Amino acid sequence: MxxxxxxxxxxxxxxxxxxxxxxxxxxxxxxxxxxxxxxxxxxxxxxxxxxxxxxxxxxxxxxxxxxxxxxxxxxxxxxxxxxxxxxxxxxxxxxxxxxxxxxxxxxxxxxxxxxxxxxxxxxxxxxxxxxxxxxxxxxxxxxxxxxxxxxxxxxxxxxxxGSGTGHTAKVLNNFLNAVSLAATAEVMVAGRKAGLDLHRLLDVLNAGSGVNFATLNRFPHIVDGDYLEGGLTGTLMMKDVALYADLLHELGVPTLNVSGPLASFGLANSLGYADQISNRVVDAIGDVAGGVRLHEAGEGGES
The missing domain is CATH 3.40.50.720 (NAD(P)-binding Rossmann-like Domain)
Structure with missing residues (x-):
């Protein structure tokens, strides 16, 4: 053959x-x-x-x-x-x-x-x-x-x-990815400002009901300064969230949860992170929270 x-x-x-x-x-x-x-x-x-x-x-x-x-x-x-x-x-x-x-x-x-x-x-x-x-x-x-x-x-x-079902599933999956990344970024910045040990916070989240792909696979690296460069950019993440909104409009399903990731990645892109990996959304949230970085000594926390 x-x-x-x-x-x-x-x-x-x-x-x-x-x-x-x-x-x-x-x-x-x-x-x-x-x-x-x-x-x-x-x-x-x-x-x-x-x-x-x-x-x-x-x-x-x-x-x-x-x-x-x-x-x-x-x-x-x-x-x-x-x-x-x-x-x-x-x-x-x-x-x-x-x-x-x-x-x-x-x-x-x-x-x-x-x-x-x-x-x-x-x-x-x-x-x-x-x-x-x-x-x-x-x-x-x-x-x-x-x-x-x-x-x-x-x-x-x-x-x-049939045709289109694979891309439909992908759009739905990527929306959940966007939600978990944006929400976890916000939580981790709050944890830093509250003075929590971020490694221990992740241990708790991953053993509890807040566990998600971002807590398991992204933030254990990000808290040590490794943003896992080479993945989906902020621009492409925004594109995926917009695709989700368009798809649900076509299907007649309300998009009640789309505003969170749109706001988070919109903020990141407007602050100059558009062409960087979408994980940098945590830095954008940190910027407006007073210059917080997870992997550095920051306001209310230790490195």
Whole structure:
């Protein structure tokens, strides 16, 4: 059986790490990114265009910032739709608007190409370890065919149903991620100002009902000054929260809890943290709380 040729479009924080996992597993990758050096950094051969990757790949992975960019890559004059061929499988690992995903699925299906929307969870650390969770929408047969390409960077792959269901689950997941990060950041700044030992506070939270992904995986590092650089930026976090608000509007569900993360990450972005990892929201809250930093001697606390 011939090994499928793999291409990746988008070699940033996540796409680059995913590509390296595939290459290290023994599968060559042809990659394209507007920043040329990223292909070499991820261990891939560099392509000069979306068209070149499209014409090369049997399995084509997308890791892009948002639906606007995805649509440009797929529908552009020299894009994926113009140069695809029947039998290809496209896996969109981005966080995208489900309604856009369904439209692109229909357009590609007319050319005999399967589009799987595969939202990912776990962050940069899980990508590097190959332990990402994938939430997949689209044809089950296409998912079965592409599983060997997904295995080097994922250890949990859940098929949720038809086109758009994977990206829907991803938007819902990312909203909870935003809520837990923003709320925990606020709590930790308050703990610092109240004079609590932050390591002990985390021990209590993680043994109690306040436990969440941020208390377990983010703040044990942040309180020691490690912000886990390389993950989702403040700008992208705001984009994800806005996607959630749009999705719930389409579904007719009230967005009663969206104001908190919108305010928190809006504050962070307005204070200059937009292009930094979204974990820096804790510094933004600390700024307006009197210059508090979790990992330094601060007002009301010790380092």
């Amino acid at each position: 011939t090994t499928p040729k793999v291409g990746v479009i988008g070699l940033g924080n996540m796409g680059g790490r995913i590509t390296r996992r595939i290459v290290e597993a023994g599968t060559p990758v042809l990659g394209y990114d507007p920043v040329p050096h990223r292909a070499a950094g991820a261990g891939a051969s560099g392509a000069g265009s979306v068209r070149e990757v499209t014409e090369h790949a049997d399995h084509l992975l997308l890791s892009l910032p948002d639906s606007t960019v995805i649509e440009r890559v797929v529908l552009g004059d020299d894009g994926l739709l113009a140069h695809c061929r029947a039998g290809q499988i496209v896996v969109d690992l981005s966080t995208a608007a489900p309604s856009s995903t369904v439209r692109l699925h229909t357009a590609l299906a007319e050319r005999g190409v399967e589009l799987l929307d595969a939202g990912i969870s776990g962050g940069a650390a899980a990508a590097e370890k190959g332990t990402l969770t994938l939430m997949v929408g689209g044809a089950a047969t296409a998912l079965d065919a592409v599983r060997p390409t997904l295995e080097p960077f994922s250890d949990t792959v859940v098929h949720l149903g």
